[in-house]
Amino acid sequence: AQSVTQPDARVTVSEGASLQLRCKYSYSGTPYLFWYVQYPRQGLQLLLKYYSGDPVVQGVNGFEAEFIKSNSSFHLRKASVHWSDSAVYFCAVSGLTNSAGNKLTFGIGTRVLVRP
Amino acid sequence: GALVYQYPRRTICKSGTSMRMECQAVGFQATSVAWYRQSPQKTFELIALSTVNSAIKYEQNFTQEKFPISHPNLSFSSMTVLNAYLEDRGLYLCGARGQGGTQYFGPGTRLLVL
Numbered sequence A: 001a002q003s004v005t006q007p008d009a010r011v012t013v014s015e016g017a018s019l020q021l022r023c024k025y026s027y028s029g030t031p032y033l034f035w036y037v038q039y040p041r042q043g044l045q046l047l048l049k050y051y052s053g054d055p056v057v058q059g060v061n062g063f064e065a066e067f068i069k070s071n072s073s074f075h076l077r078k079a080s081v082h083w084s085d086s087a088v089y090f091c092a093v094s095g096l097t098n099s100a101g102n103k104l105t106f107g108i109g110t111r112v113l114v115r116p
Numbered sequence B: 001g002a003l004v005y006q007y008p009r010r011t012i013c014k015s016g017t018s019m020r021m022e023c024q025a026v027g028f029q030a031t032s033v034a035w036y037r038q039s040p041q042k043t044f045e046l047i048a049l050s051t052v053n054s055a056i057k058y059e060q061n062f063t064q065e066k067f068p069i070s071h072p073n074l075s076f077s078s079m080t081v082l083n084a085y086l087e088d089r090g091l092y093l094c095g096a097r098g099q100g101g102t103q104y105f106g107p108g109t110r111l112l113v114l
Helices: none
Strands: A003-005 A010-014 A019-021 A024-026 A031-038 A045-050 A056-058 A063-068 A073-078 A087-095 A110-115 B003-007 B010-013 B019-026 B032-038 B044-051 B069-073 B076-081 B090-097 B103-105 B109-113
Touching (some): A019 A110, A031 A073, A073 A087, B003 B090, B044 B076
Parallel strands (some): A010 A110, B010 B109
Antiparallel strands (some): A003 A024, A056 A063, A063 A073
C-alpha cells in the first residue's frame, strides 16, 4: 500500500518569507514523487517531480523539493513567497512500473495563505 | 507542450440524473488515463485507471456500473456519472500519462447535484 502524509493542514506566511511544506510518504518500491498546486476553483498544476538523480529538484516559480530516502520525505521549499503563491499544495506518490500503473496517491493537502 | 482538456468545466444536474464528462490529451499520447474525484474539503481519490490494451481497473468504492468509462484511443477518454446524488458532487479530474511517466491533469469538471 502507498500513502502520503502532509502533517500541516494550513500554513500562513508573510510575503517575502521562506516556506517549507512537509511531506512524508510510504511506498514499498521505488517511489515517483510529485508536488502539485491547486489554485482556487482550478485543477492541479505540476510544480515538480522526482524519480532519480539529484535529490534536490527544481520546479516552477522558484519551488524546489528535496528527496530524503532515509526519512521517506519529500519536503517542498521556496525561499521567498509571493501573495500569488496562496493555494493548496498536494504531495503525491506513485510507482513507475508497478501493476497499479500510474495510480497517484495524494496527501490531504496543505493550504498556504500568504499575507501581504 | 502537453495539455489536457476537460469538458464541461462545470455542470449542474438534478439528483438521479446522469452526466458525461470528457478528457482530451493534446500534444502527447496518453498511454493511461486516470479519473479522480475531489469531494468538498477532501483530497483526490482515484476512481479508476484505464491503460491502453488493459481492462479498466476501478478502485474500491467505485464501480463501472456507477462510473462507466470509455477510452477509445490514446487521446480521448470519457466518464459518466450515472444516477448522480449529493455525495457525487465535487471536482472530477482527468490525469493523462504519457510515455515519460508524468501525469498531466486537466482543469477538472466541477459537478453540482441539486
